[in-house]
Amino acid sequence: MKNLCVIGLGYIGLPTAAMFAHHGWNVHGVDVNPRVVDMINRGGIHIEEVGLQEMVEQAVEKGKLKASPNTVEADCFIIAVPTPHTSDNKANLDYVVQATQSVLKKVKKGNMVIVESTIPPRTINDVVAPLFEETGWVVGQDIYLAHCPERVLPGRILIELIENNRIIGGINEASTEKAAKVYATFVKGDLLKTSALSAEMSKLMENTYRDVNIALANELVKISERLCVDALEVIQLANHHPRVNLHQPGPGVGGHCLAVDPYFIIEKAPEESKLISDARVINNSMPDFVIEQVGKLTESRNSKVAILGLTYKGNIDDVRESPAMEIVGKLLDQGYDLGVYDPHIKQEQVEFKLSSFADAVAEAECILVLTDHNEFKDLDEDAILKGSKQPIILDTKNCVVIKSNQIKYVNFGNLTTNSTYSRV
Ligand code: SAJ
Secondary structure: OOEEEEEOOOOOHHHHHHHHHHOOOEEEEEOOOHHHHHHHHOOOOOOOOOOHHHHHHHHHHOOOEEEEOOOOOOOEEEEOOOOOEOOOOOEOOHHHHHHHHHHHOOOOOOOEEEEOOOOOOOHHHHHHHHHHHOOOOOEOOOEEEEEOOOOOOOOOHHHHHHHOOEEEEEOOHHHHHHHHHHHOOOOOOOEEEEEHHHHHHHHHHHHHHHHHHHHHHHHHHHHHHHHOOOHHHHHHHHOOOOOOOOOOOOOOOOOOOOOOHHHHHHHHOOOOOHHHHHHHHHHHOHHHHHHHHHHHHOOOOOOEEEEEOOOOOOOOOOOOOOHHHHHHHHHHHOOOEEEEEOOOOOHHHOOOOEOOHHHHHOOOOEEEEOOOOHHHOOOOHHHHHHHOOOOEEEEOOOOOOOOOOOOEEEEOOOOOOOOOOOOO
């Protein structure tokens, strides 16, 4: 196997395609977006990820990576298209089905087909395999089929593609063995061989585990506000216990993974997913909780609020399912005047106006930190003291380090415990 076709060149597909090309495969990338195809064929990238630009540039230069809108013949096909959720929180498998149908037109006996997209339990057995069987292929014999979910953390993708253990979930053993050979190309972590169903469920549980633990931390913040206790200190103290790992509270859970994947389980087992469902409700309630706190710190709904950070987490450029975007939308709907600053975001990614830091904090009654970018650790305090109407920072990500005692600092640890809201 030397020819690989990767369908979907987004946050997972493009780094994966580049990694295989870097390890000697002839890679053909497929994407419906002509701008993306064109940019890659010129050795460029359309997403922010450490080290990716260099790897794509090299692979294209060496002729190991090409991109087009059409699926081509190959020895192995990797499907890495999005699986968004519908308005009623069901998995939308349209892109997976379309990608599979495009593979069907090119597949040959002996080929390997791998789905990396995150999918609900039984999707490989009940949705993907039947598409091949309907056209006469014996799946697991004529062609091989597996689910090998990605587990990489945005910001560390190229490192984790190699270091992370990789789950190899074949529709049968022959498919598992063949898929394992594909990833053995560069994976240094363990290749964990299992069934497609266990692979599907394991992937979903990894993100659900994190989502439920974040919900516990967010619930603690609400309890702490009622009981006037420092939630952040409590988390710090409790995490000194050898078997406790409380996660960090925040303005909500964003991204295409933690905020979506639990629904893929709930959809298949609604009665049995009480805790998972409640956790989603708690995390989805945090944007309103943050807006309540803004209301306590500002004179009226016409007040100016400075927004620092729009992405769903720090040091990336991804605003998908971002709690910050939801908070901005709701504050604008309520009539607040906003100054929005995010050094990782381009104006064309959002519909509202982006400002410089100084313009964002000018005349602000509250400076609302919604994302933990490194740039926010050390803020321009002079600009805040000179420009803002009230030098008050509400840090929902507990990431800002304040030096001046003229600035009132609020985070999820001192919402009620410190009436002066100062942190000197
Ligand atoms: N968050 C908190 N508190 C925490 C940790 C995270 O509020 O203690 C928030 C973040 O701010 C963000 C959201 O949760 O809004 C998700 O961020 P994340 O860093 O937890 O994860 P993702 O979505 O960037 O990546 C996750 C990872 N999954 C796990 O760590 C179990 C990654 O390994 C997966 O590959 C990725 O989902 C995916 O694609 O599924």
